[in-house]
Amino acid sequence: MTGYPGRQVNWYVIAGPPSSGKTAVAAALAEQGYGIVPDEARTLLEEGLADGRTAQQVRRDVALFQGKVMDRKCRIAETYDPEELVFWDYGLAETVAFYRLENLDVSPALLDRVQQFRFAGVFLLEQLAWDEDAVRTEDTLIQRRLASLIREAYLELGYQLYRIPQATVAERVTMILEQTSR
Numbered sequence: 001m002t003g004y005p006g007r008q009v010n011w012y013v014i015a016g017p018p019s020s021g022k023t024a025v026a027a028a029l030a031e032q033g034y035g036i037v038p039d040e041a042r043t044l045l046e047e048g049l050a051d052g053r054t055a056q057q058v059r060r061d062v063a064l065f066q067g068k069v070m071d072r073k074c075r076i077a078e079t080y081d082p083e084e085l086v087f088w089d090y091g092l093a094e095t096v097a098f099y100r101l102e103n104l105d106v107s108p109a110l111l112d113r114v115q116q117f118r119f120a121g122v123f124l125l126e127q128l129a130w131d132e133d134a135v136r137t138e139d140t141l142i143q144r145r146l147a148s149l150i151r152e153a154y155l156e157l158g159y160q161l162y163r164i165p166q167a168t169v170a171e172r173v174t175m176i177l178e179q180t181s182r
Helices: 022-031 040-048 062-077 094-100 108-114 140-156 169-180
Strands: 011-015 035-037 086-089 121-125 160-164
Touching: 011 140, 011 169, 022 035, 022 086, 022 169, 035 062, 035 108, 040 062, 040 086, 062 086, 062 094, 094 108, 094 140, 121 140, 121 169, 140 160
Parallel strands: 011 086, 011 121, 035 086, 121 160
Antiparallel strands: none
């Protein structure tokens, strides 16, 4: 999947499977004044639940759902300066992981879209204890599979992954900020 460098940005991805603490870390970074591109998958799912649909109904068509997520994330991203230190709660390569989870074809057009930005780095958060909610409906087997698929997608795109172990939110934020200052 390498070969499409995309627009170089000073943005970092906070990646990991469901229930790995990405959103909590992103919220803590936002509280410190950093720009955040939120987890728009969660937002879309919450909107669907508010409209009376289930999470499964909202994401039934994986390609359509992931396309909407990417559209929203990219619209938000365009409001940030490429030189500004910004964190993404989930990046774009996760789309490849979700496609592969569902055995969908990852087309060249999708890869071009996933690679439109060249992130400064990717922080891969280790999964935490499972915390199910109305949006997070995957079981632990799928959670583990997604962890592997997300890791593979970023490696195939040529990223070095910075592993963030289980720790408190504050400790994880410190680890991330220490790495971004290097």
